[in-house]
Amino acid sequence: MINKKYQAMLEGKSVIRQLSEYATARGAEIGYENVFDYSLGNPSVPTTPGFTKAMVDLLEKEDPMTLHGYSPSLTITSVRKAVAESLSRRFGLPYTYEEIFMTSGAAGAIAHAVRAVSQPGDEILTFAPFFPEYRPYIEGAGAVLKVVPADTETFQINFDAFEQMLTGKVAAVLINTPNNPSGIVYSTETIKRLAEILTRKSKELGQEIYIISDEPYREIVFAGVDAPVVSQYYDNTIVCYSFSKSLSLPGERIGYVAVNPRCKDAKLIIQMCGQISRGTGHNCPASIIQLAVAKVLDETSDLSVYETNMNLLYEKLVELGFTVVKPGGTFYIFPKALEEDAVAFCNKAKKYDLILVPSDSFGVPGFFRMAYCIDTEKVQRSLEALERFVKTEYPN
Amino acid sequence: MINKKYQAMLEGKSVIRQLSEYATARGAEIGYENVFDYSLGNPSVPTTPGFTKAMVDLLEKEDPMTLHGYSPSLTITSVRKAVAESLSRRFGLPYTYEEIFMTSGAAGAIAHAVRAVSQPGDEILTFAPFFPEYRPYIEGAGAVLKVVPADTETFQINFDAFEQMLTGKVAAVLINTPNNPSGIVYSTETIKRLAEILTRKSKELGQEIYIISDEPYREIVFAGVDAPVVSQYYDNTIVCYSFSKSLSLPGERIGYVAVNPRCKDAKLIIQMCGQISRGTGHNCPASIIQLAVAKVLDETSDLSVYETNMNLLYEKLVELGFTVVKPGGTFYIFPKALEEDAVAFCNKAKKYDLILVPSDSFGVPGFFRMAYCIDTEKVQRSLEALERFVKTEYPN
Numbered sequence: 101m102i103n104k105k106y107q108a109m110l111e112g113k114s115v116i117r118q119l120s121e122y123a124t125a126r127g128a129e130i131g132y133e134n135v136f137d138y139s140l141g142n143p144s145v146p147t148t149p150g151f152t153k154a155m156v157d158l159l160e161k162e163d164p165m166t167l168h169g170y171s172p173s174l175t176i177t178s179v180r181k182a183v184a185e186s187l188s189r190r191f192g193l194p195y196t197y198e199e200i201f202m203t204s205g206a207a208g209a210i211a212h213a214v215r216a217v218s219q220p221g222d223e224i225l226t227f228a229p230f231f232p233e234y235r236p237y238i239e240g241a242g243a244v245l246k247v248v249p250a251d252t253e254t255f256q257i258n259f260d261a262f263e264q265m266l267t268g269k270v271a272a273v274l275i276n277t278p279n280n281p282s283g284i285v286y287s288t289e290t291i292k293r294l295a296e297i298l299t300r301k302s303k304e305l306g307q308e309i310y311i312i313s314d315e316p317y318r319e320i321v322f323a324g325v326d327a328p329v330v331s332q333y334y335d336n337t338i339v340c341y342s343f344s345k346s347l348s349l350p351g352e353r354i355g356y357v358a359v360n361p362r363c364k365d366a367k368l369i370i371q372m373c374g375q376i377s378r379g380t381g382h383n384c385p386a387s388i389i390q391l392a393v394a395k396v397l398d399e400t401s402d403l404s405v406y407e408t409n410m411n412l413l414y415e416k417l418v419e420l421g422f423t424v425v426k427p428g429g430t431f432y433i434f435p436k437a438l439e440e441d442a443v444a445f446c447n448k449a450k451k452y453d454l455i456l457v458p459s460d461s462f463g464v465p466g467f468f469r470m471a472y473c474i475d476t477e478k479v480q481r482s483l484e485a486l487e488r489f490v491k492t493e494y495p496n
Numbered sequence: 497m498i499n500k501k502y503q504a505m506l507e508g509k510s511v512i513r514q515l516s517e518y519a520t521a522r523g524a525e526i527g528y529e530n531v532f533d534y535s536l537g538n539p540s541v542p543t544t545p546g547f548t549k550a551m552v553d554l555l556e557k558e559d560p561m562t563l564h565g566y567s568p569s570l571t572i573t574s575v576r577k578a579v580a581e582s583l584s585r586r587f588g589l590p591y592t593y594e595e596i597f598m599t600s601g602a603a604g605a606i607a608h609a610v611r612a613v614s615q616p617g618d619e620i621l622t623f624a625p626f627f628p629e630y631r632p633y634i635e636g637a638g639a640v641l642k643v644v645p646a647d648t649e650t651f652q653i654n655f656d657a658f659e660q661m662l663t664g665k666v667a668a669v670l671i672n673t674p675n676n677p678s679g680i681v682y683s684t685e686t687i688k689r690l691a692e693i694l695t696r697k698s699k700e701l702g703q704e705i706y707i708i709s710d711e712p713y714r715e716i717v718f719a720g721v722d723a724p725v726v727s728q729y730y731d732n733t734i735v736c737y738s739f740s741k742s743l744s745l746p747g748e749r750i751g752y753v754a755v756n757p758r759c760k761d762a763k764l765i766i767q768m769c770g771q772i773s774r775g776t777g778h779n780c781p782a783s784i785i786q787l788a789v790a791k792v793l794d795e796t797s798d799l800s801v802y803e804t805n806m807n808l809l810y811e812k813l814v815e816l817g818f819t820v821v822k823p824g825g826t827f828y829i830f831p832k833a834l835e836e837d838a839v840a841f842c843n844k845a846k847k848y849d850l851i852l853v854p855s856d857s858f859g860v861p862g863f864f865r866m867a868y869c870i871d872t873e874k875v876q877r878s879l880e881a882l883e884r885f886v887k888t889e890y891p892n
Contacts, residue, residue: 101667101703102761102768103612109771110764117569146560155784159551164542170746173513204600204778211777216499233774240775271497307497350566351783365498368506372498375505378629379636380776381607382600387747388551389782 115461123455136482137455138470143348145401151347154395171384173374175202182394191329199366201373204353204385206316209340212357212373214241217310218271226274227257228463229281250464255284255425266301272310278317281462281469282434283427288328295334311337317430319346319400322407325428335362343393348401354389406431409472409479416483420490431473438494442468452489511857519851532878533851534866539744541797547743550791554784567780569770571598578790587725595762597769600749600781602712605736608753608769610637613706614667622670623653624859625677646860651680651821662697668706674713677858677865678830679823684724691730707733713826715742715796718803721824731758739789744797750785802827805868805875812879816886827869834890838864848885
């Protein structure tokens with residue numbers, strides 16, 4: 101019999117995907133260059149020449165039997181070593197390959213991390229606003245997602261609400277900094293206070309509470325922004341990383357789980373990842389993609405365009421009277437809508453071919469997300485449409 | 497808290513992996529060329545030049561933004577169309593892209609198929625001897641694996657035992673032909689009778705019972721062997737395919753789910769695969785690998801070596817007095833051990849640097865598996881060791 105849970109999920113189609121499909125259809129009518137499509141978080145800069153060269157070199161020089169052979173069940177050792185070495189050098193923690201497991205992007209990493217540190221029915225806390233795909237990832241792992249309400253003034257953490265929700269049922273706290281959708285980076289003060297609360301509460305409850313730190317935007321931090329390394333402040337931290345954004349490779353599904361070497365169960369968690377992969381039918385990312393990223397770990401695509409775009413949008417939004425917290429990284433901005441109903445606001449914007457995503461599915465009402473991973477030239481052209489939209493629809 | 501289920505799984509290490517590790521360690525002592533390593537089912541012939549060329553062409557000619565961009569949630573449409581066209585042409589069923597979903601190999605395909613057609617706690621039947629990884633795949637999906645005892649005379653299906661186990665709790669029957677570990681191909685008679693029983697029982701019970709047909713060895717069928725296309729005989733068939741063996745790409749994790757277009761829920765099952773991927777954190781195989789295999793769907797590596805190896809081994813085994821059913825495909829052979837305890841038998845073989853896998857973990861005692869995906873020259877050299885082993889250890 102057809103599985104009822106997955107069948108029901110088909111009803112709840114992603115709002116972002118629907119808007120993206122609308123933008124594509126509208127583009128077919130009026131030319132896609134005339135649609136200001138801020139819907140999808142898809143990188144707008146190409147991967148590095150180094151990545152392409154690494155792939156071609158592997159294909160032309162390696163023995164195909166070795167190149168395309170099975171990964172070991174804990175993923176390719178040389179790749180894990182290269183990642184550990186890079187992380188140790190950059191972040192000052194003594195990583196070895198035994199704390200690294202390569203995954204199919206951050207989605208795969210979160211799927212493994214949640215399964216490793218929770219029992220079925222345990223709670224995973226996350227902070228609004230949050231990436232809506234967390235819900236299927238966490239529910240798919242048999243855990244329960246609980247959302248801590250947002251601090252809508254700063255989009256740092258609402259600690260009062262957090263402490264109330266931090267009970268013995270909580271296996272892990274899933275954070276995402278730099279944040280999708282707000283663009284905010286948690287400050288050192290925020291991370292210190294989070295670590296302090298979790299350390300105290302772990303002792304009180306006599307159980308580990310993990311931080312699962314989803315860091316696909318780690319390399320997209322803007323000038324002068326305080327961006328602390330979470331693992332330096334809390335031992336029981338599991339980093340979930342993806343090369344999707346830093347190397348513009350979202351389709352190649354490559355990332356990793358890196359457990360803080362100071363976490364006492366680090367090596368065990370990584371070994372369990374190998375078992376979890378069997379249960380999900382996942383079994384390691386593609387060998388050639390693992391080997392290629394290992395050769396370009398210190399490269400990134402030219403990510404500067406995102407800061408340029410952010411500044412253009414931020415200034416215009418402020419000028420037009422929006423309430424908006426300036427992003428510290430990512431390629432998202434998250435202003436307050438000009439009416440309470442963000443869905444109605446975003447629907448009106450469509451008339452101006454501005455594709456904005458209402459905030460409701462991110463766990464906060466009344467805001468909207470713009471994914472400015474588009475050409476700067478298009479951002480510039482969109483400013484006039486934004487002004488026309490605001491002045492026509494919200495004249496006071 | 498560390499998940500107890502996955503931690504417990506760490507205790508049950510794969511016998512095959514342990515033997516493979518032993519073979520590697522022994523190889524370090526005496527030279528790997530002197531170890532007759534029949535443990536692992538890893539292809540021994542390289543991928544096709546066409547696949548390598550397809551990869552290099554994509555890297556050199558395609559826009560990297562498109563090439564490495566996110567797959568649609570149901571995987572890349574052009575790839576699904578190419579697979580559907582190839583299947584329709586080869587197997588005479590009217591596949592469209594809406595019945596195809598690309599996966600991370602057959603493991604990923606089975607993980608999706610089981611989740612799509614079962615509710616938690618439902619039973620999945622499989623037939624001994626069976627691939628031991630079925631257990632984590634099925635238990636990971638929340639279903640219960642039940643193993644139908646083998647027909648050890650022929651390794652076709654033990655229908656009496658099957659009919660007794662085919663109750664209303666059974667959501668699907670997982671078959672694997674050509675079979676790992678027996679090398680046997682189910683005959684047309686076997687598939688017809690299986691289909692007839694399932695059709696009758698589905699009607700009696702008023703519920704669909706699916707065949708999940710695991711077909712990674714479909715392209716490795718030996719001369720003159722009757723190898724029916726399962727989907728032609730039973731509408732509710734979900735094919736799980738992998739390019740690991742046909743294109744020697746086990747590490748690249750690429751395969752597909754193909755639901756019989758005559759299955760009334762075919763399109764729904766494929767749409768659900770997109771939702772299942774979210775829950776497992778899987779999200780589509782690597783884009784470039786999807787695109788590359790789509791260009792070489794009608795190619796295979798030179799698979800003839802496996803038949804050559806099989807004939808050499810089969811003849812020698814018969815000559816030495818083994819009871820063995822002649823394989824119809826794959827790169828496995830599954831003779832009866834020369835004593836009741838197959839583990840003891842395989843341990844004795846180690847003294848002759850013959851690495852054989854005892855049958856116990858395949859769900860049948862008293863047999864052993866040889867994976868003859870090794871160089872023919874090595875197979876030839878191993879025959880003398882095999883003879884010496886048998887004549888010394890089992891002189892009567």
